[in-house]
Amino acid sequence: MERTIKPLIMEGDHNNAFLPDDIMINILKRLPVKSLIRFQCVCKHWRNLLKTPSFIADHLHHSGHQNPSLLFQWHQSKSSNYQLSLLDRNMQLLEVHNAPLIDYFSDVHIFGSSNGLLCLLLIDDDSSYRSILLWNPATREARHVPITMSDFQGVCDIGFGYSPIVDDYKIVIIYSRRDGAPFKVNQVEVYSLSTKSWKEIEFGVLEGVSVSTETVTANGSMFWFGFNVDEDDDEDIYEFDDYGSIVSFDIANEVFTLIPMPDIGFCREEILTVYENKLAVLCNKSTRSFDWVEMWVLTESASDESGERWRWIDKYYSNDFVGLSCVYPMIVWVNQIVCEPQPPFESDEDEINGEAKVVLYLSHAITNEFKKISIRRYGAGHTIYNYVESLVSIGNVKIEEIDPKF
Incomplete structure (x- = not known):
């Protein structure tokens, strides 16, 4: 009652x-x-x-500490690859109402989650027209953000995040072209939610760098993996130095920086994530006997005698996955390293009431508590994001006020 x-x-x-x-x-x-x-x-x-901004901030702070969730975007078929659900701290899976207007587009991707706001890239049937939607699922507010280069023929890498220094949410689009070579950056634009406008910015340190599509935001900066491209003009050969650096974008100052990778050594896969509001890299390693997962956390301090500004700390090591043939880390959630086996689905014998399940392994970075959970599967694949419910406004634009034709 x-x-x-x-x-x-x-x-x-x-x-x-x-x-x-x-x-x-x-x-x-x-x-x-x-x-x-x-x-x-x-x-x-x-x-x-x-x-009031003060109450919205207080509610967000409390919600972030007491009610953080995992947001699942389920990938289904090419005609319908968008469905969301939330996993709360009680391990209850809740469905989320779809964002407005997604039925008008053939493809939908989430490129950022920050303080309860989601940044969605919408792609039309011909895969050329792109549009961005900022959306608060809790308040059901949405704002359409037209892209200035909607007919761009190349790769768009998108970042979204918040800077407390300027109290503003920003979207970054890194445009890269292929000109007989790997994709390299040739233009960067930034959208400010406070000014509701785009502007082009300099990207000097990104010359000769190819940026990955994976991005996270931590402590007022956005981060991508960067591939250093070595070009041999005589032989027309291009070689990648895999994950040669991490690309950082300071949201307040709108400046790019290249950060060296941690000394991980050989591993099967590296994942960018956030740990205690700091950038972290998860990596999985293996022997013939078992898999283990490591987490490296980035700290920033005044330059030392060698001039180094960044330092990586080997924060976490877990060998809880003994006996599992292949385990991939995905994200950090309330200090838990979330991993999944490959394939990520349970066997038919483990299905409950005929429902297909996804298996997740959670290993606590501080207590080393390890547990396995199974959740209902809504699609053939999934992507996971950290999410917290909030009252943060994106301009008081209600769903019904948005013109589907933009």
Whole structure:
């Protein structure tokens, strides 16, 4: 039975409030966004309070610590590859309503998750027209962001994130072309949510670098793997130095930096992720007997005598995967290293009530607690993102106000 919460402060009766504002805020910030949206109708004081930047920040901080979730994007068929679900801390899988307008596009990709906002790339049937949608699934606000080079013939690498220094969310598009060579950067544009406009920026350090599509945001910067391209003009040969560096983009200052890779050694796969709001690299290694996973965390400090500004710390090592033939790390979630076996599906014998399952292994980076979970499978493949519910606004653009034709 749903409980009814009576208003603590009635309009026009603030002097006779039952509870002080600080206690009321402490209660309200613990509630889900759906309830808070309903409570905006209680009185004018609540409506104004729930829209203040300070309350939105308090609610986000509490939600990030108490209710972080894993967001799954399920890949199905070419005609319908978009379905979302949330895995909460209680290991309950919840379906998420689709973003607006995705039915008008043949392909949908999430390129960023930051403070409850998602950045989606929408691709048309001919794979040439691209559009970006910023979306808050909790408040159901969405904003269409037209791309200035929608007919670009090449590769677009997209980043999305927030900088507390300038209090702004930004989208970065790195345009790369193939000119008889591997894709190399030839233009970069930045979109600011505060100004709602694009601008072209310099990308000097990216000369001769090919950028990966995988991106994460941590501590006010976006990060990609960078491939150093060695070019031999005489022999027309191009060689990749696999993951030669990490490309960093400072969201506040809009400056690119190349960061050296950690001394990982040989491994089967490296994954960019975030650990305690710092960039981290997960890698899996193996012998004939077992797999293990390592995590390296990036720290920044004043340059030492050698001039080095960045330092990698080997933070985590786990050999909990003994007996598993092949395990891949995917993401860090509430200090847990989330991995999956290959293939990631349970056998027919392990299916429950005929439903196909996805297996995940969680190993805690601090306590080393190890557990295996199985969740319902909605598609042939999946991508995982960290997500936290929030009241963060993207301009008060409601779903029904968006023109499907843009």
